[in-house]
Amino acid sequence: MSGFCGGAEPIDIGSRRELFVDDHLVERISGRARLRLHRPVETDDVFVHDTAWEGSRSMYHTVFRDGDRYRLYYRGSQIDLSAGKYAIPYNVTCYAESHDGIHWKRPELGLVEFGGSKKNNIILSGEICHAFVPFKDTNPDCPAEHRYKAIVAIYKPTRGLHVYSSADGIRWSPMSDKPVITTGYFDSMNLAFWDTVRGKYVGFHRALRGGPGMLKPPSHEASTKDVMTATSSNFLKWSEPDWLEYSPERWTRFSTGTTRFSPFVQLYTNQVQPYHRAPHIYVGFPTRYVAGRSKLTGLNRRLSESVEYFGVDYTDGGFMTSRDGRRFKFWDEAFIRPGRPVRGRWVYGDNFQALGLVETKSGETAGRRELSMYVGEGLWRQCRLRRYTLRLDGFVSVQAPLSGGEIVTRPLKFAGNRLELNVSTSAAGSVRVEIQDAEGQPLDGFRLSDCREIFGDRLDAVVGWTAGPDVGRLAGRAVRLRFVVRDADLFAYRFVPGR
Structure with a gap:
């Protein structure tokens, strides 16, 4: 039978x-x-943010393969926590490249002055640099002068997502003088890409359930970090954003058993992208945000002296997948763990996975390729990017x-x-x-x-x-x-x- x-x-x-x-x-x-x-295998640091224009708040990395080179974009930034302060003197967008996805260099671009010199790898500065997230547009109808596109949050005078384009991935110009999406909160890494299977642009961005104009969560939390999605045929006019849906449902599964409901995790960044070997499937690597735990290390205690939640909230890496871009299978175990406390990654802001999966040569098997992914660590100290590896299709x-x-x-x-x-x-x-x-x-x-x-x-x-x-x-x-x-x-x- x-x-x-x-x-x-x-x-x-x-x-x-x-x-x-x-x-x-x-x-x-x-x-x-x-x-x-399966969890990826941790390897070495491949990029240390040790220049004068980078430092303790460098994050929001984007990596992609472009012909015979790999491109890396990221925010360069410092944070001042001295004497209990919380100050951010500047944000810049930086660029690096590699021939193998492992060894990276900063080209001297001569575009933006920092500290009296243009001898740096900065491509942009100012308000657009909180999280400037580019991609190479694979739309066959895309004009050459707009081959590289980016989505970026700007908060004044109107909070929203703006779009930029470039012919070479280095020199960028706005495509519109107004935001293309205004429903959301956007205070994190927002992203977009051309979906070759569905034939449209797809975007995912940060929003707050319970925030201004947002859907109230089924809890007593004032607001909860989550993700919205929208689509476009031309990158300029976008659909009204919708909330992602999850299976298992994330709101009710982890009740504390008390009158105050606390979601098990909130989602900070989302890092959703088509998996290149099966592009009908989206894979996402959200940063899981867990609030209100105890101070685990001395660093946590020091951070709390400036802002309390810096020391009691933690972040690690998750995994989720979708076949339609809205309903996601959400795995309730970590994809990236902080590891032993002596590694210093038990802190709010660490373990943020970069946007982008790339194939690189395997370090173990001659002739075989593997997936490389990159994870930020060292926030509040000296930021760096660590490479992790996984077999092809090995999620x-x-x-x-x-x-x-x-x-x-x-x-x-x-x-x-x-x-x-x-x-x-x-x-x-x-x-x-x-x-x-x-x-x-x-x-x-x-x-x-x-x-x-x-x-x-x-x-x-x-x-x-x-x-x-x-x-x-x-x-x-x-x-x-x-x-x-x-x-x-x-x-x-x-x-x-x-x-």
């Missing part, structure tokens, strides 16, 4: 790569299989011990001749695949007993059955995939044309 009812409309995945970051394609998980969130896996477990998909249709898996097993472990009809009955030639065991560590392991790997005769037909996993991690799958 299959246990499935017929009639469900199959999901057409074509030859897209599918990740196990949500249950969109999952009908059933059984045995000892589970979906496991979440179907994982099971040697005793085994399995996952069965919903009915789907595909295009291609071969099935490839991103998989990592132990020496004793394996993954096998059965292809079933829409009702869950095994198809002749593609039964589990026909499948050759896959073992090892591959990004593109080809599934084979007794008759070979060719699945072309099933293309366009409603089928289910049954994955049986033993002491292994299965990260992603994809149907591809035969080679």
Whole structure:
């Protein structure tokens, strides 16, 4: 007995790569299989903010690959907490670049004077530099003079998001003299990008539930940090922003059990972006903001002397995903942890992940690529950027011990001749695949007993059955995939044309 009812409309995945970051394609998980969130591996500091125009408040980093180089944009800033003060003398926007995503340099641009000299990597200064967030526009209709775009919050005379453009990513000009979005709070890193799958610009920005003109949260909090989204066809006229929705629902799941409700986490930055190897899926790396805890270290106690919440609020990194840009699967465990207190990252403002995932050479496996992501630390002292790494597609896996477990998909249709898996097993472990009809009955030639065991560590392991790997005769037909996993991690799958 299959246990499935017929009639469900199959999901057409074509030859897209599918990740196990949500249950969109999952009908059933059984045995000892589970979906496991993987944390990235911490490596070294790759960029230290040690120039006169950077320092103790440098943050809001953006990284992206642009041809044969990597670009890095960030805020350069100092903060003065001496004698209990809280003063910010300046903000500037800075630029750095790299040939490999690991070793970075500051080009001497000669654009903006600082301290009597233009020998620096500053591209902008003034009110637009609180969080200047650029991207390279991949819209095929984008004119060359607007190839690079940016979204930035300006607070006077009207609080809102403004848009800028550039031909070279260095010299920027405003695209409008008025804000393009005014619903929100914007006092953090706001972002936008061109969505190649949906054919429109998509933006995500900071807002306060319970703030001026905002929806009241179901709690006694005056306001709660959260995220809104809007879309545009031309980057100048935007839809009215909507709140993100989350599963599981973030408001009620972590009640304190007292009359005062306190959300478990609030969201500071969002860092939502299409995942480049599966651009129909958005991945987000929000900074999780946890308020009102005790003072863990001496630094926390010193910060509280200036502003109380600086010493009792903490930040770390989260993970969430979406397929429509509004409803997000929110993982309730940290993606980036502060680590041991001696590392000094247990402080408000640290562990902010940069916007952008880039592929870099693996430091462990010759010829293999991996994901690099960058996380800020050292706020209030000397800010720096640390690189973390993760295997390609390695955010979440179907994982099971040697005793085994399995996952069965919903009915789907595909295009291609071969099935490839991103998989990592132990020496004793394996993954096998059965292809079933829409009702869950095994198809002749593609039964589990026909499948050759896959073992090892591959990004593109080809599934084979007794008759070979060719699945072309099933293309366009409603089928289910049954994955049986033993002491292994299965990260992603994809149907591809035969080679």
